[in-house]
Amino acid sequence: MPALMWFRRDLRLADNPALVDAAGAGDVLPLFVLDPALWGPAGPSRRAYLGASLRSLDASLREQGGRLSVVRGDPGRRVLLAAQAVGATRVHVAADYGPYGRERDAAVEEALAEAGIELVRTGSSYAVAPGRVTKGDGSPYQVFTPFSKAWADHGWRPPVEAPPGVGWLALDEGTTEIPDPEPSAGLELPEAGEDAARRRWADFLDHVDAYADERDKPGLDGTSRMSVHLKYGEVHPRTLLADLARRRSEGARTYRTELAWREFYADVLGHRPETAREYLRPEHARMPYDEPGDQLEDWKHGRTGFPIVDAGMRQLRSIGWVHNRVRMIVASFLVKDLHVEWQHGARHFMTWLVDGDLPSNQHGWQWTAGCGTDAAPYFRVFNPTSQGTKFDPAGDYVRRWVPELADVADPHDPSADDRDRVGYPLPIVDHAEERREALARWETIRR
Template identity: 75%
Template sequence: MPTSVMWFRRDLRLADNPALLDAVADGPVLPLFVLDPALWGPAGPTRRAYLGASLRALDEQLRQHRTRLSVVRGDPVRRVVLAARAVGAERVHAAADFGPYGRRRDSAVEAALAEAGIELVRTGTPYAVAPGRVTNGSGEGYRVFTPFSRAWSEHGWRAPADPPSGASWTVLEDGTTEIPDPAPPAGLELPEAGEAAALRRWEEFLDRVDAYDEDRDKPGVDGTSRMSVHLKWGEIHPRTMLAALARKRSTGAATYRKELAWREFYAGVLFREPRTAREYLRTEFARMAYDRPGTQLEAWQEGRTGFPVVDAGMRQLRAVGWMHNRVRMIVASFLVKDLHLEWQHGARHFMHWLVDADLASNQHGWQWTAGCGTDPAPYFRVFNPTTQGRKFDPGGAYVRRWVEELRDPERVPDPHDPDLETRELVGYPAPMVDHKAERQEALDRWEAVR
């Protein structure tokens, strides 16, 4: 039987992996991962460290099957062809990539393989429903979430695929490199990586998913799933999660299913509008007056704005490479509406530090909050960081955990809006802006381009 290549990318798992099943059906399989400099370099230290850990976890799984992950470094257009030739493969199997770079890369790899008489076979995607498949009555993609969510649910998805059985394997003998093991940034704690860790985390969350609708907006409690990083790297497929949620009848499970729909909605928007990875979806907002980044951006990045919930979020990001989603919206609104900086500055910082940084979800989550994305009437929605903190962190547990200066309740009775005397006492900065004045300034700038 001919050999085939399983080219792993954002599907670092063995179970529920249709591309891997197709490769196994061909005959002996070479498990391959390409360290692509175009992706490895810009990934940021947090994602590089996690990816290395996830690759090692996948390699350990494969070694239980008496094989290993062959890792090569370089341009995939060259390295995939060389690997396929080395093992005499007739086909290279991979899950389809719908991102702007991934589509260009795969087209170039497909052409190079074809010249060598080798076929690139795309099977499955990182999504329950492939981007571009859910369309409205006119055959166009949705730009508003709610109708997309309904159509996505009505479309449905396949059941999870079985793990491979009876597979035979092969490895590359030459030209491979060690799986990278970069240290995470100093002081940063990464979650456990790999398919087994993803499944354990998912099972743990299922025990409390019924409370998700009530707890998901409370950053001070463990109310979210923390599955985003496992979805980012494909250590679990959303089909697996949706199948488990289908057995639940709670409001919490239904709300969580909508969060998975948001991920697929944003993937579809980026698929149709690849320019929005860097540019405004609603192009009129590019004409708005924005301030130049400087010391205010640095204070925001370092969690020194003087607004406790904002600073808590930014410090959490640097400590664990993750931030609660409600707080992501608060800090994004503050950057765009209070500091009048373009959303790209914040999105770039998130992409650098977030362990779960997903291009579609990150860029369009930022644009949603900034008011220039997929929302019909958004710009006058300006989050007040103090009232948001009081509402969603009423006891102050989240702020006290991440803002060390405000940790002592005896010295700081009100962690969300300590008075100036208290701030001086504990060494916490005064608010860097007047929120009320900056909110009006943001609305005035919006009026100028309406």
């Protein structure tokens, strides 16, 4: 009996339980729906990368005698039409736990059911699906550390092999070309696809033992850069965890913790879907904030006069990615030095990040803004100058992304003369003064 495999955030053939289930029923139609509700807001980085990832998946299918059928429009209508076109009685997906994904899938499931077609959910984008790790009383965890312990104790299934000898189906009409949008001028994106993910992971595994020591240094290539591959499901976290389980280094343990953070934020958003846009701690919505203006634009374009902040914001616009330590620094600067609400920064990141993942982005921002899951939040205000000096001591990161500072004596705290000579702006705020102001505003909601 024919089946339909609806690819979403699982653009791979290996370790794809939903695809294995689909192939067990008979011939398979591989389908991707270009959903206007997701395509429009995606931003230039993710649109360009998604097109490349779809082309890679299509190439893998063609090597096996198939091809990826791509359609554009409302998923409820397009998935139903595709299933009917090939006579499929089951549509297979990996479960989506995001706010939009859940609503979309419920609508698609209803439309399919009316036509006698079943929507089958198998697996998810996570080693442990959101909602599976709970306290003894069944309530969700609010704090990362106990969640991560319960998550590790829960465990996860081992990776599964790609299904062999699949009979692939394709749509004869109603399809569209795989999009190939031009990235914004100067934007350089990583190589997309399942094979690229495997190569990147293999390269990182050769250096994972140093991860604990190097991950906070943005001037080094000390991180895995796997976030984009996880975002599009070109690799499953189960695969990474299986490889990490064979290593006993502190670096491997630290990296596993980073995967747990990704799953924690997905769990938090799964239980509190409104926090994609609203405060996890609602009292912070009452705190005084400034209206976004010219300073927000300075922040977006990397011209704040604080080198590590400007380096991070320029890196974002250049490669669609920012080092995690720098993400925290620039987020703290926007919320606590410029007093702009976190949603403005999160929205800008989601526009430009190639690895823009809603749970990780929104709750990473809320963590740094002090209104999220951190147990001791708001009084942590990153000093951008000392953070730069501590984590980029040689100044390599700043010199790369703020090239006008390449030959100054101190790229993290250039003198007024150096700034004037190379055309780099003075700081747009006094950090010490704005830190005091941020804490004073926090006091207004503690009373």
